[in-house]
Amino acid sequence: xxxxxxxxxxxxxxxxxxxxxxxxxxxxxxxxxxxxxxxxxxxxxxxxxxxxxxxxxxxxxxxxxxxxxxxxxxxxxxxxxxxxxxxxxxxxxxxxxxxxxxxxxxxxxxxxxxxxxxxxxxxxxxxxxxxxxxxxxxxxxxxxxxxxxxxxxxxxxxxxxxxxxxxxxxxxxxxxxxxxxxxxxxxxxxxxxxxxxxxxxxxxxxxxxxxxxxxxxxxxxxxxxxxxxxxxxxxxxxxxxxxxxxxxxxxxxxxxxxxxxxxxxxxxxxxxxxxxxxxxxxxxxxxxxxxxxxxxxxxxxxxxxxxxxxxxxxxxxxxxxxxxxxxxxxxxxxxxxxxxxxxxxxxxxxxxxxxxxxxxxxxxxxxxxxxxxxxxxxxxxxxxxxxxxxxxxxxxxxxxxxxxxxxxxxxxxxxxxxxxxxxxxxxxxxxxxxxxxxxxxxxxxxxxxxxxxxxxxxxxxxxxxxxxxxxxxxxxxxxxxx
Numbered sequence: 424x425x426x427x428x429x430x431x432x433x434x435x436x437x438x439x440x441x442x443x444x445x446x447x448x449x450x451x452x453x454x455x456x457x458x459x460x461x462x463x464x465x466x467x468x469x470x471x472x473x474x475x476x477x478x479x480x481x482x483x484x485x486x487x488x489x490x491x492x493x494x495x496x497x498x499x500x501x502x503x504x505x506x507x508x509x510x511x512x513x514x515x516x517x518x519x520x521x522x523x524x525x526x527x528x529x530x531x532x533x534x535x536x537x538x539x540x541x542x543x544x545x546x547x548x549x550x551x552x553x554x555x556x557x558x559x560x561x562x563x564x565x566x567x568x569x570x571x572x573x574x575x576x577x578x579x580x581x582x583x584x585x586x587x588x589x590x591x592x593x594x595x596x597x598x599x600x601x602x603x604x605x606x607x608x609x610x611x612x613x614x615x616x617x618x619x620x621x622x623x624x625x626x627x628x629x630x631x632x633x634x635x636x637x638x639x640x641x642x643x644x645x646x647x648x649x650x651x652x653x654x655x656x657x658x659x660x661x662x663x664x665x666x667x668x669x670x671x672x673x674x675x676x677x678x679x680x681x682x683x684x685x686x687x688x689x690x691x692x693x694x695x696x697x698x699x700x701x702x703x704x705x706x707x708x709x710x711x712x713x714x715x716x717x718x719x720x721x722x723x724x725x726x727x728x729x730x731x732x733x734x735x736x737x738x739x740x741x742x743x744x745x746x747x748x749x750x751x752x753x754x755x756x757x758x759x760x761x762x763x764x765x766x767x768x769x770x771x772x773x774x775x776x777x778x779x780x781x782x783x784x785x786x787x788x789x790x791x792x793x794x795x796x797x798x799x800x801x802x803x804x805x806x807x808x809x810x811x812x813x814x815x816x817x818x819x820x821x822x823x824x825x826x827x828x829x830x831x832x833x834x835x836x837x838x839x840x841x842x843x844x845x846x847x848x849x850x851x852x853x854x855x856x857x858x859x860x861x862x863x864x865x866x867x868x869x870x871x872x873x874x875x876x877x878x879x880x881x882x883x884x885x886x887x888x889x890x891x892x893x894x895x896x897x898x899x900x901x902x903x904x905x
Contacts, residue, residue: 551881578774582609599724632674685827809884817895
């Protein structure tokens with residue numbers, strides 16, 4: 424009998440695969456006798472014990488039937504037809520779910536959009552972590568302490584109690600949010616918060632309001648869950664409440680530092696937004712993605728602190744305050760939603776990494792976290808100042824800079840030119856070793872005003888100056904400034 428082994432792994436495993444393939448491809452029909460072990464071993468140049476081991480395994484799996492004194496025979500494994508190789512690109516055997524089809528439709532194939540300029544000398548990507556050796560050392564110590572005291576059982580899916588207590592204490596002092604640990608759940612970051620909210624609050628076809636421009640990760644999650652997205656315009660003061668629709672199930676807002684424009688939602692609009700949510704029985708997600716970093720006065724109180732009707736879900740993340748690789752964040756839930764979110768979180772992941780939660784809880788309890796925030800704020804303030812000064816020196820009148828006095832980036836609009844000109848500028852900058860990013864991917868409208876999202880967290884002031892000198896040269900070369 425002709426039998427070809429694939430050369431991968433032990434001989435008996437190769438023989439098992441070859442025989443299974445012959446049976447499933449109908450090259451060996453039910454009831455046919457397979458060669459005696461001694462004969463097959465001689466034919467293939469392998470030991471008889473190898474063949475016997477393969478036959479024993481195939482009998483155990485039901486592919487062969489042994490008959491005492493007669494040999495081994497092919498079992499009837501049901502209807503079979505010769506296996507035909509599927510051409511590349513064919514549809515899978517089973518159709519994808521509606522969620523999968525929508526998820527693939529909204530995905531642009533880029534795992535981390537900002538990483539399109541990896542490897543350049545100067546990268547003005549938003550959201551990159553501060554390079555901080557002191558934080559790395561402190562975090563290593565906290566992880567070591569957590570390992571010594573670790574409970575290696577499954578974690579509480581709501582989050583480690585000690586961490587939830589520290590989060591409540593921190594939010595009360597720094598963001599004006601009064602919360603109990605029972606209403607806090609620890610999550611892996613903002614994206615999981617949106618995914619949980621979609622599962623708990625939305626049915627297919629429900630309306631979700633997003634700011635325009637907006638954080639597109641939210642748009643992708645809700646679109647994948649079948650929501651109908653409504654864009655609400657943003658002006659120099661943030662979300663415009665008068666543009667809100669008459670019906671919606673959920674709205675995502677960034678009142679403390681609108682993303683990406685940097686606008687700060689004033690008190691009057693915050694009150695209007697809360698009144699609209701209460702009147703329309705709509706849930707609000709407050710994405711406080713970098714509210715800790717303000718460079719003029721104390722951080723503003725969160726929208727959640729004004730919520731008397733239990734409509735606001737507050738989310739925070741440690742990706743900006745510490746580093747993205749940590750993958751920890753939190754949600755503060757209205758009491759009416761607590762049990763539903765607990766159930767969804769338990770079903771999804773059974774809880775986050777206990778060691779990192781314990782390390783973070785102790786880092787916060789010891790004061791290390793807030794000391795780090797003070798140092799990070801000082802560093803970001805210096806980098807922001809360097810960027811503003813560099814833009815004045817090298818960009819001339821080509822850019823209108825939105826100075827939000829907060830966060831980790833600046834938004835700069837082109838005073839002249841089209842979106843195509845902006846893309847040409849990005850392409851030329853890349854050739855020169857400078858990573859630039861347009862605002863366009865964050866807007867619903869193709870005719871959005873051309874602009875740049877300029878992150879300053881990852882470069883020291885001297886490198887920011889050099890990067891903006893390059894930007895000025897690229898602006899001149901593309902005809903966007905004299």
